[in-house]
Amino acid sequence: MPEVRYRFAPSPTGHLHVGGARTALFNWLLARKEGGKFILRIEDTDVARSTQESVDAILQGITWLGLDWDEGPFYQSKRFELYQEFAYKLFDSGKAYRCYCTTEEIEAKREQAMKEGRKPKYDGTCRNLPAENADKPYVIRFRAPQEGVTAFRDLIKGDITFNNDELDDLIILRSDGTPTYNFVVVIDDATMGITTVIRGDDHVNNTPRQILLYEALGYPVPKFAHVPMILGSDKARLSKRHGATSVMAYRDMGFLPEAMVNYLVRLGWSYGDEEIFSIQDLIEKFSIENVGRSAGVFNPDKLLWLNAHYIKAGDPQRLADLLIPFLKERGVDPSKGPSLPAVVRTIQDRAKTLLEMADGAVFFYTSDIAYDEEAVAKQMTPTAAPLLTALGEKLEAVAEFSHDGIETAFKEFCAAEGIKMGQIGPAVRIALSGCTVTPSIYEVVEVLGRDEVRTRIRRSVEFLTK
Template sequence: MLRIEDTDVARSTQDSVDQIIAAMNWLGLSYDEGPIYQMQRLHRYQAVVEQLIAEGTAYRCYATPEDLEAMREAQRARGEKTLYDRRWRPEPGKTLPAPPEGVKPVIRFANPVDGDVTWDDLVKGPITINNREIDDLIIVRQDGVPTYNFAVVVDDWDMRISHVFRGDEHVNNTPWQINIFKALEAPLPSFGHLPIILGDDGLKLSKRRGAVSVMDYAANGYLPEGMLNYLARLGWSHGDDELFSAEQMVSWFDGGHLSKSPAQWDPAKLDWVNGHYVKHIDEARLADLVVAQLARRGIAVGVDEVQPKVGLFKDRCATVAALADWLVMYFTPANPSADDLAAHVTDAVRPALKVLAERLAALTDWNKAAMQQALKETLSISGLKMPQLAVPVRVLVCGRAQTPPLDAVLEHFDKKKVLERLQVA
């Protein structure tokens, strides 16, 4: 079930929702129900709030922001923890003032004042927090919109959620939620709080510290199965297995083997995992993805032009974008660097390049075997070693000094294009 928790109106936008759904679709994380939007369930939250007020477990609070700040200042001055002082909470024998005119109330949950909240966390083990450490939570704002901690309890109750896995920054929210569940006499789900993910600098990942959108990884040539595989291993393990399919992930995951320590984002490990899938996915699909990558660079080519070439380069690539980087040379001018030209295309090798061009021009079959023979004849005539000839050819034809075996690379070029690029020498 996909639930969109959008009651924080300032932060929840349609664009952010669209990104969530696009990312889940890309990753293949399908859902059976939803999306369900909390802002479309306001009538349900209101009904539950009225129930809590009627039962005495919630109440209206008319304290203004100025009242609350003065209260906190006084508490700080006394060296106390800043907690709401329950001034508007109805209690036996307590007389409340008349509600002030023009002040819209918030609704607060009447949290138990004594006792402990204890749960057996699925990741961290037993956790106990005393009720004196938490105050009366606002569950409905002045504008009538419920807060996160209240809305998720009602949703989890209505939607029969059995397990809640979330980041450990939510540990402090859990006592409130458990107390609300109990006030509603609703069944408690099991809670598990997962450690945060650290960046490669050892600090918490954030948008300011290198974290990027899931769809940016898609745009940069990562495969959904590679990303899922890598993400699953951040904080979870299945023996020594590093590579596994989504089906295996579903089969193996039972809520156990979750790490209590923060995982560290490792771009090199992600590339290694993704490279495995680049090497092993169907080449027709791989070609489609390369075509899309080339289109992003303004290069319009067909799958039939790309597919014969992907097998030659895919073992060298961690991403589809890297594979597209290799194939660009077939569809754009070579543009070798001045340094490569000066270092490799020298007067000593130019005669051999002319001989090779003549041998290649004479070929009736444009294939690896014929090219290998042309290269051997050129080496025999020039007295050069293969690296002395192959590197200059790569620089002129491919625009780079390093490639897979030269005959296999040249085979995928148009014959006329190879001869034109060799003439530059």
């Protein structure tokens, strides 16, 4: 059985869009499921708009998502000689011809056709010229059939048919010798042995032209699957006005790659009522047949829910490693203070993003607490200072400074003072963190450690007595 080969071929003219990332993911999953190859190709023939910065951003985004490639990255800009060779093969065999029409002439023909209600396609002026002057500037056009139909079965959309008389003679080589998109895509996919092309449905209209080129070159035509677009909440095509569209922007906002992968796959693909999939689950269960024909609507809240799930279930050490750059952005050196994985354990149940986790972790590494004045005025009653002093002494005497030992000390303290936890808890939170919202008090005390808790309680008492 021949090897199955899939590809992802982004244009390096910007960041890795979530739509492109989903296309890459679909190709990668099927390659892994079927034991085939996943090829990465950079379509940088648009020299004016392609940048190395965009190439780097795309590679970074694919790597962050965990999509490893088996071959490549191949760059179209380094294959121009190959494309020219194939263009002249078509020319020499009579399947392409020189066109001498100027840009102005082409535009005039287009305008005239539109005035007459005709399709504004090339009229074939140079198609059957008896003699050709190679010294005059020319482009090379593919000699497309003018009758019949070109049909294919789309793995998502079903049967699609185009009348050949609606397709004009495609330019395959410009007058400066540079090849055109539809031509180089066919040459690349053919010579790289791509067996299935999965791409956005904005390429549907390119497909009949490409099929004709495959046939003219004598290469097998691959299978095609055109994935519907991703829309914003207003059902318009997803753009920056809907929020972030770059995969790496979501990384910078504190999202985990597994949450993004899980969300993007489910944005158009269904598998019963299941929502949570590991990467191995997806490799086993994903199929292009279960991708819907309707456009997916990007829902940031759903992505946030998935991210919270993966953070809650995440390995504290891995999350700690991912948190380090976010903490450093906040001026925090996590090597100076409590164990970061231990801090993570106290906050991961309630955090939705790594950004939230970083914000919630800062106070663990900041001894010079800035107290929330409103919280102090509301929660620090006149009895707070002596109670905090007495509690500090109680905690100093705890033999086993563990969660259980700390919880027991708090309960014994409240019983001895004749108060409830709610009467001392807010003051303790303010003393330790500066505000009234923290993880479990017992966890915070344990992670900070006996010495730091003593220091913070004493400082809060000094603040209150002043």
